[in-house]
Amino acid sequence: MKTKIFVDGSEGTTGLRIHERFMKRQDIELLTISPELRKDEAERKRLINASDITFLCLPDAAAKESVAMVENEKVKIIDTSTAHRTDSEWAYGFPELSPEHRAKIQKGKRIAVPGCHATGFISLVYPLIAKGILPADYPVSGFSLTGYSGGGKKMIAEYEEENRPAEYDAPREYALNQQHKHLKEMKVITGLKREPLFSPIVADYYSGMLVSLPFYTDMLAAKQTPELIHEFFADYYKNKLFIKVMPFGGEAEKKGFLSGIDCSGWDGLKIYVTGNGERVVLSAQFDNLGKGASGAAIQCLNLMLGCQEEEGLNL
Numbered sequence: 001m002k003t004k005i006f007v008d009g010s011e012g013t014t015g016l017r018i019h020e021r022f023m024k025r026q027d028i029e030l031l032t033i034s035p036e037l038r039k040d041e042a043e044r045k046r047l048i049n050a051s052d053i054t055f056l057c058l059p060d061a062a063a064k065e066s067v068a069m070v071e072n073e074k075v076k077i078i079d080t081s082t083a084h085r086t087d088s089e090w091a092y093g094f095p096e097l098s099p100e101h102r103a104k105i106q107k108g109k110r111i112a113v114p115g116c117h118a119t120g121f122i123s124l125v126y127p128l129i130a131k132g133i134l135p136a137d138y139p140v141s142g143f144s145l146t147g148y149s150g151g152g153k154k155m156i157a158e159y160e161e162e163n164r165p166a167e168y169d170a171p172r173e174y175a176l177n178q179q180h181k182h183l184k185e186m187k188v189i190t191g192l193k194r195e196p197l198f199s200p201i202v203a204d205y206y207s208g209m210l211v212s213l214p215f216y217t218d219m220l221a222a223k224q225t226p227e228l229i230h231e232f233f234a235d236y237y238k239n240k241l242f243i244k245v246m247p248f249g250g251e252a253e254k255k256g257f258l259s260g261i262d263c264s265g266w267d268g269l270k271i272y273v274t275g276n277g278e279r280v281v282l283s284a285q286f287d288n289l290g291k292g293a294s295g296a297a298i299q300c301l302n303l304m305l306g307c308q309e310e311e312g313l314n315l
């Protein structure tokens with residue numbers, strides 16, 4: 001029997017990507033909403049309760065409203081918004097972090113898909129804290145480059161507007177008040193004692209991310225070198241389809257540049273370890289719309305359905 005799926009917010013950036021990926025799948029029956037009714041509460045409620053699994057691709061407030069509409073206790077929810085990511089009743093949709101995360105997604109009825117910046121940050125910090133390499137009270141800081149699709153339909157329209165301001169031609173730092181919406185999940189999911197100092201930067205390309213976090217090696221729990229940290233990550237993410245730890249001293253270092261766009265259109269995440277004996281930089285490179293949003297959401301769905309984890313994804 002086919003799994004009935006409804007995408008609430010199917011005309012948004014993330015919703016469209018999720019919808020597109022289902023077009024080719026034989027195991028799924030898509031429940032669709034008429035465009036003119038897509039914000040109609042009664043129609044959304046009807047479709048949510050008629051589905052086996054509903055994806056929420058909505059702003060936070062609307063995502064909370066949708067969850068409150070669930071009356072059919074069999075309905076499972078995969079929420080791409082920030083609304084439920086630190087709620088312990090929800091599974092955090094990042095299966096590579098630990099066997100416990102994977103199991104909670106497989107058995108779960110409520111799954112929160114990680115935020116895009118948070119995906120890169122947590123892929124780097126969670127393993128280091130879990131294995132005692134990074135003290136939980138380390139003052140973690142970092143920055144993150146993102147394509148403008150990370151800002152959804154509104155930001156896409158602003159960047160693609162013919163008479164846009166000249167400042168859009170250059171990368172722009174934001175979240176200057178240090179209150180970015182992903183800080184909470186970065187702290188709660190990794191176990192850090194405080195929220196990191198985190199500076200996102202949006203630039204003039206459609207999609208792709210590069211999250212980079214610097215560390216002093218002598219402030220880590222045991223004597224570390226970039227080579228040892230590289231070995232650690234390669235082992236931690238060994239045999240993971242969606243996470244590749246790139247060779248130490250490989251192509252990127254030979255070129256001398258890491259780009260924010262390299263993983264655009266790909267659903268996995270690459271990790272780089274660079275630096276020297278005193279200072280090491282860990283970087284996660286991926287697509288904000290792939291492993292940072294719709295790719296991660298579909299990966300969670302596949303785990304819940306018990307099918308191939310990579311079904312319908314670009315790897």
Ligand SMILES: NC(=O)C1=CN([C@@H]2O[C@H](COP(=O)(O)OP(=O)(O)OC[C@H]3O[C@@H](n4cnc5c(N)ncnc54)[C@H](OP(=O)(O)O)[C@@H]3O)[C@@H](O)[C@H]2O)C=CC1
Nearest residue numbers: 009011012013014039057058062080081150152153288293
């Ligand atoms: N873009 C990205 O890289 C990522 C986005 N996310 C998250 O995914 C969610 C969706 O984001 P994104 O796709 O970028 O946003 P968009 O703004 O592109 O899309 C949101 C969609 O939700 C619709 N919508 C708004 N309110 C309601 C409502 N009350 N009922 C039904 N539909 C509604 C909007 O309608 P309308 O078309 O009229 O505007 C729009 O189509 C957000 O929570 C976002 O933070 C997560 C990870 C990455």
Ligand SMILES: CC(=O)N[C@@H](CCC(=O)OP(=O)(O)O)C(=O)O
Nearest residue numbers: 081082115116117146150151202
């Ligand atoms: C460029 C840009 O504005 N990007 C968004 C991130 C999009 C995202 O990941 O949003 P969720 O938290 O809902 O997952 C931002 O930094 O707020």
